[in-house]
Amino acid sequence: MSIDFINYLNQVSPLSKEAEEDILPRIKTKSFKKGQVINSEGQICKNLFYIDKGLVKHYYYHKDRVFILRFFSETNLFTVLDSFANQTPSKFITIALEDTETSTIDYADFEELCKKHHSFETFSRKLYTMAAVVNLKRIKEMFDADASELYKEFINENQHLLQRISLGDTASYLGISQVTLSRIRAKK
Amino acid sequence: MSIDFINYLNQVSPLSKEAEEDILPRIKTKSFKKGQVINSEGQICKNLFYIDKGLVKHYYYHKDRVFILRFFSETNLFTVLDSFANQTPSKFITIALEDTETSTIDYADFEELCKKHHSFETFSRKLYTMAAVVNLKRIKEMFDADASELYKEFINENQHLLQRISLGDTASYLGISQVTLSRIRAKK
DNA sequence: ATGATTTTTTAACATAGGTAAAAAAAGTAT
DNA sequence: ATACTTTTTTTACCTATGTTAAAAAATCAT
Missing domain, CATH: 2.60.120.10 (Jelly Rolls)
Structure with missing residues (x-):
């Protein structure tokens, strides 16, 4: 709309x-x-x-x-x-x-x-600022989190999407293989 | 100035x-x-x-x-x-x-x-746009490049800085240990 | 130049995560 | 319900990269 x-x-x-x-x-x-x-x-x-x-x-x-x-x-x-x-x-x-x-x-x-x-x-500036900040955050996450932390964060921040995104896609988002994601999930 | x-x-x-x-x-x-x-x-x-x-x-x-x-x-x-x-x-x-x-x-x-x-x-918008794009590029690099490719790219894009940045800092930028960077350099 | 400090390399070992393939589970269609 | 497809898990094996420590090389200060 x-x-x-x-x-x-x-x-x-x-x-x-x-x-x-x-x-x-x-x-x-x-x-x-x-x-x-x-x-x-x-x-x-x-x-x-x-x-x-x-x-x-x-x-x-x-x-x-x-x-x-x-x-x-x-x-x-x-x-x-x-x-x-x-x-x-x-x-x-x-x-x-x-x-x-x-x-x-x-x-x-x-x-x-x-x-x-x-x-x-001004709106555009704010929009691109938000984009830049989000991207910066993602860089930091990719740097400092190991795969299992990344997954934990992903779950927290995307609860509303969890049922709608396959584990394969989740793994691709985290930059790990689906096998690794399965291993992570198994350890809990 | x-x-x-x-x-x-x-x-x-x-x-x-x-x-x-x-x-x-x-x-x-x-x-x-x-x-x-x-x-x-x-x-x-x-x-x-x-x-x-x-x-x-x-x-x-x-x-x-x-x-x-x-x-x-x-x-x-x-x-x-x-x-x-x-x-x-x-x-x-x-x-x-x-x-x-x-x-x-x-x-x-x-x-x-x-x-x-x-x-x-308008300048600010462009500035933040550039920042967002640079960050996006970095995310992509971090995703798809293994350490030795990352180093190669870093060399290409930062030739003017190479003499001014220590290998330790370079490694920290690439997200790898200095030992790994040394190994990469040795293989050439 | 000599010794002290910093940077870089090398070695030995441990581990996270990749690939491939198969098994299991879940979902979809007839 | 049965078969087909897709998704997820498990297993086995391998490699890249981390850690720690020591050696070597380079840099800096007196």
Whole structure:
């Protein structure tokens, strides 16, 4: 829903009335079936998505192994960060893990809104700040936690998603093999 | 030098004349001796620094091991990302690896400049975008590279710093022990 | 230059986690 | 319910990298 999207934006950083009115008509909805590719490797990501419903994973292959950078679920924004920001080909693949409904604005509109509305520019700054901080946190986690701690943290922070994400995907998110994850789970 | 700082900002995103004039008087210089702590753990980072000269490392301890998140050298900006952005206590330590001279603006000024000047807000957005993208890249590297690839990449991307960073620090940046790094180097 | 300190390498050993393959369990469809 | 598919666990084996300690090399100070 466009309204939820706008509410989300306002929550990150309050928008001016003019900005709000300028955003609304630019919001489009896009739906994806379970398993459908939302953005493929090499493709430039042209949208900022707000997930109204569903679950998405953001991953890539390296030497036959799968690495998942992040999951995104309802009431959250997502995009392919560097691809969207710099309009460069994505190094990652984004697919729907469940039937997913999104509200989106595209890059051209996003840039125009930034230019026209200081309050939207402020929102963008906050958005990217959050992204940078989340990524920094992830780096720290990857550094200092061994696999079993990582799993413990993952469980704590993603309780609402646990039933919806397979152990294989969880392992790929943690950067370990599924066998290792099974071993970790067995020790408890 | 204030001029270099301003030039750097303009390079990231062009500033309006008014913004430039408003920034200049807010820039202060700060110098640090080799080994001096610039921002300690638990301390809120109140400055955005531009390095005129020198080298800085950004690290933390975990279970007696040292992990280095990043090095910053001359003609680059640095701050303690989440601590500065959210004015929360830093989880990291920042120290000078060499005698270091910086030009800085503090958080209050930074926020005021964002509020007053759309062009400065745009600069900030770009800055955080760059930070987010760099962090994303680092996550990917940590995921998919084994230690010897990581070292190879590090050499490529930091040739200018190689003579200035000890192998111990390099190992801490790569997230491996110095012994492992020595082994990697031996195999060539 | 000489000795003291720091950095880097080497050696010996321990362990976390990878791969491959099979077994078990859970989920889905007819 | 039965068979088929997918997910998860278990086993066996192997490798990369950690730890500790000592040797070697490089750097620094008087």
